[in-house]
Amino acid sequence: MPSNKKIVISQFGEAELLEILDVDIPVPQEGEVLLKVAYAGVNPIDVKTRAGLGWAAQHNKNNLPWTPGYDVSGVVVKQGLGSKKFNLNDMVAGFIGFPLRGGGYSQYLCVPETELALVPEDISLKPAAAIPLAGQTAAQALEKAQIQSGETVVILGGAGGVGHIAVQIAVAAKTKVYASCSADNLAYVESLGATALDYSNPDYLKEIGSVDVLIDLVGGQAAIDAMTCLHPGSRLITVPTITSSLVCEQASERGVIGMGMLVEPEVTQMEELLSLISSGMIKVQIEQVMSYQDVVDAHKKVETGRARGKILLDMQA
Ligand SMILES: NC(=O)c1ccc[n+]([C@@H]2O[C@H](COP(=O)([O-])OP(=O)(O)OC[C@H]3O[C@@H](n4cnc5c(N)ncnc54)[C@H](OP(=O)(O)O)[C@@H]3O)[C@@H](O)[C@H]2O)c1
Incomplete structure (x- = not known):
């Protein structure tokens, strides 16, 4: 036995x-x-x-x-x-x-x-x-943001479990993707098809102008500070639940459409992610x-x- x-x-x-x-x-x-x-x-x-x-x-x-x-x-x-x-x-x-x-x-x-x-x-x-959990969070965050081909998307935390999948899905959806990470992960994040931004530089978002969508995988002050790259009408999806109300409140004060989320297991989405791995679209x-x-x-x-x-x-x- x-x-x-x-x-x-x-x-x-x-x-x-x-x-x-x-x-x-x-x-x-x-x-x-x-x-x-x-x-x-x-x-x-x-x-x-x-x-x-x-x-x-x-x-x-x-x-x-x-x-x-x-x-x-x-x-x-x-x-x-x-x-x-x-x-x-x-x-x-x-x-x-x-x-x-x-x-x-x-x-x-x-x-x-x-x-x-x-x-x-x-x-x-x-x-x-x-x-399963990270991939479905990435897919559902981007769905919730209703990203469209040609839009510009910033992903905070592009090298993490959720972030590295979100970057690849957003690139495949033909958006222009910027993703923040530490200096150690710049080359890795670039290899996923994003423009990598080193968050240790306080001005890391300055050069990119105003963007359509921010996917926040870090939360708290990092998310609030990153709102400088948003304009009234931009969409922000904040994924860490613990700071989600704070981040959404701050977004609303700037006229940004801020939304929290809680991932939901969906077997069909899991099957789609497996098939994207199988085809080499997601690494x-x-x-x-x-x-x-x-x-x-x-x-x-x-x-x-x-x-x-x-x-x-x-x-x-
Ligand atoms: N609401 C939901 O349904 C839901 C679902 C899944 C996850 N979450 C939450 O979402 C967050 C992300 O999840 P995860 O699984 O991706 O976490 P994770 O794998 O632990 O994320 C680690 C990554 O975060 C990056 N990071 C840390 N501080 C950063 C900063 N200030 N700026 C940019 N990147 C930073 C690190 O990159 P460097 O080493 O390059 O710094 C590292 O690669 C967690 O808080 C998790 O609890 C929520």
């Missing part, structure tokens, strides 16, 4: 409080599949929730121990009654259990089959676990794949806010 390790938050606080438990392998219920998880993506929301911050922590505070993780890829090893979307041994991935159930940091996990997409044979399970950047046993270090890395692309947990190693 294989063992089943899962990572839990039993109390909110530092990364060191994360625990690895040995639990029974769950039995898939009607409409579910049992997934042998290969990789789980680590997202900033996992880290904030572990620290007790944000609405996911509020909603789960009476539900501890709780297993984080919304991004998974793996193999179907058992089917519940009536489950027929996939075959045994199919490779699948998804943006699962969002926002309350989570559970991705597990070696074996039951998931409603409706939350999963088939991973094309030419895609490895690593990018498949990296794309997924994975900074590091770490063993699930190093989950504390993985959380600390994401907590720095400096990862290029995504950090994954290898749930098998």
Whole structure:
């Protein structure tokens, strides 16, 4: 009988409080599949929730121990009654259990089959676990901004998990894309097709004039400072939820159309993103794949806010 390790938050606080438990392998219920998880993506929301911050922590505070993780890829090893979307041994991935159930940091996990997409044979399970939440956030932020070909878009945080995908989608939509990042990431962001702007220069937005759309993936004062490149009628999508009301208020005072957002899992969008990866239109950047046993270090890395692309947990190693 294989063992089943899962990572839990039993109390909110530092990364060191994360625990690895040995639990029974769950039995898939009607409409579910049992997934042998290969990789789980680590997202900033996992880290904030572990620290007790944000609405996911509020909603789960009476539900501890709780297993984080919304991004998974793996193999179907058992089917519940009536489950027929996939075959045994199919490779699948998804943006699962969002926002309350989570559970991705597990070696074996039951998931409603409706939350999963088939991973094309030419895609490895690593990018498949990296794309779900970040890719759908990027796609939905750009949809919400209603970007049009020929427009100019600024993306704050172009090298991060959401940012590197947003840059590529915006470039493919034939917009002129500027993206902010640190000096270390300038060449990388340029390689995605954007004009990279080093945010350590206080005048980094001065040269570009006024733009149509700002996609803010940093939030707070950085977003407020960046509003100098907007004019009345420009659209601003601010993605970090914790500072979203503040940023939208400031936008409104400038006549800018400011909107917050909360990503929603959509399987068809996940399938489209997988097919864009398959066709080479989107390249997924994975900074590091770490063993699930190093989950504390993985959380600390994401907590720095400096990862290029995504950090994954290898749930098998
Ligand atoms: N509302 C929603 O539904 C939703 C969904 C997904 C994510 N989010 C939030 O959106 C934010 C971005 O998510 P993510 O997954 O992309 O985060 P992430 O991967 O942790 O972002 C890391 C990136 O941020 C960049 N960065 C840090 N400070 C910066 C600054 N001042 N200016 C420009 N870039 C900066 C870093 O680039 P350098 O190393 O080059 O500085 C790094 O590449 C997070 O706050 C997350 O919680 C919200």
